[in-house]
């Protein structure tokens with residue numbers, strides 16, 4: 001039961017290799033569920049990552065992100 | 077389920093882009109171009125227009141639009157995108173044409189193209205990304221740079237008295253009657269971004285529905301040129317730029333437009349203007365005149381013989397007869413030698429060029445003109461010569477030659493000034509293209525000096541009779 005509920009939760013996927021670490025997604029997220037990594041990606045940026053819970057699927061981070069494919073938002 | 081993901085109007089991989097990274101843009105982190113691209117691509121998906129969209133990239137950081145958009149792409153010379161877009165749209169009216177431009181491109185080097193495309197009300201969509209700086213070339217002052225803003229070329233900040241004020245394109249374009257939809261939006265907070273998204277979709281929808289010219293100015297950020305991190309840049313945009321560039325809809329009558337050629341009525345009465353120009357004063361014939369073949373006429377003689385007016389009369393006869401007509405005077409160096417010539421085309425079909433290189437009718441009223449133009453006349457063409465002035469004779473085997481002492485006849489009528497109209501009468505008789513009555517009525521309508529009308533009519537008839545009846 002709790003598993004199916006969790007599956008139905010909205011979530012985002014950030015492709016750390018396509019992220020340029022501009023932090024704009026972090027700035028706009030109303031739930032502050034995105035953070036920035038300490039590690040560098042292959043292009044020498046600190047990529048953003050999803051904290052893994054409480055996303056509402058509002059899509060605002062998707063539009064704030066200038067990169068075509070860095071963020072994907074799924075709202076089941 | 078709702079998924080927000082990379083629009084399919086982007087290429088799956090950006091193969092045209094150099095280097096190893098084929099899924100990211102070439103833009104700096106936080107650059108506003110990326111957001112605008114994404115919203116345009118999304119709108120292309122949703123409106124189903126990718127297959128017929130032509131994206132015109134500018135010169136500037138977005139010069140590489142063709143890396144990303146999976147549609148038709150053309151990259152225009154700096155500032156010329158709206159002119160290129162005009163050509164594409166007119167040649168392919170079914171295409172959806174986007175002119176995407178930065179502030180240096182649109183509001184500096186391309187100001188003329190920008191304003192005139194808007195003034196013509198081209199049925200295109202212009203996205204103007206205003207980031208208050210020349211990004212690509214390394215952060216120089218742009219026409220939209222803010223007062224006090226430091227750039228590579230304004231190290232002490234832009235100074236109003238030295239560099240002028242930031243130029244407000246949305247405001248300027250909204251004064252043009254033919255521009256349909258003009259809005260300024262910003263890549264700022266989420267709320268602003270969603271408004272920008274709506275404006276982008278609306279501007280494209282207008283074009284899909286043939287509602288004419290749409291212009292969306294998008295206040296954007298250039299974190300690199302501004303030397304700020306991305307969130308600070310967005311704050312500066314919202315706090316400072318929007319003061320000078322207020323957001324909002326500046327004009328929107330696109331929705332009322334029935335088609336792309338709709339133009340609001342200007343507050344002047346065309347008839348009042350026409351009254352000053354004789355060309356507008358006549359009533360056209362009920363039926364178009366039938367021509368056996370189109371007429372390519374050249375008229376040449378001394379300045380002062382009324383050569384240009386003769387050509388104009390001929391063109392007006394054609395216009396009144398619902399033919400396609402062109403008249404173009406030659407302003408070549410020969411004008412200074414005291415000679416004048418003009419070319420007239422009359423045709424049932426549309427005219428490609430107003431120039432006449434190979435006339436089938438040549439009217440010459442002085443010796444040098446015969447020497448200059450006889451050889452150009454096509455075989456079997458007609459040549460009319462004022463035999464009282466021109467001494468030599470043209471090649472009668474090759475050409476249909478009509479010699480008429482036009483100036484002498486005009487003298488008899490009352491003034492040598494109407495020699496040109498004697499020639500017009502002779503020309504009508506020689507070509508058989510127009511009824512004498514019809515030409516007479518046209519002359520009555522277009523001769524400007526009312527006291528000369530009767531003399532002109534007499535001259536016309538004398539020229540006509542001379543050819544038809546030998547005098």
Ligand SMILES: Cc1ncc(C[n+]2csc(CCOP(=O)(O)OP(=O)(O)O)c2C)c(N)n1
Pocket residue numbers: 135136137138154177178179180181182185207209210211212213218298
């Ligand atoms: C005819 C010509 N003149 C000048 C340049 C140099 N140039 C390249 S980009 C640019 C300005 C770009 O600024 P903007 O239009 O604001 O675009 P951004 O890079 O900021 O997006 C200039 C002047 C050029 N490429 N071609």
Ligand code: SF4
Pocket residue numbers: 011012028029030031032033034054055056057058059060061062073
């Ligand atoms: S979709 Fe909304 S809630 Fe979820 S991470 Fe993005 S901005 Fe935050």
Ligand code: SF4
Pocket residue numbers: 014018019020021022023024025026047048064065066067070071106
């Ligand atoms: S907005 Fe996009 S590029 Fe910027 S940090 Fe977030 S995911 Fe990365």
Ligand code: SF4
Pocket residue numbers: 102103104106107108109137207211212297298299300301
């Ligand atoms: S220089 Fe400015 S406009 Fe150009 S890509 Fe970088 S941030 Fe964008």
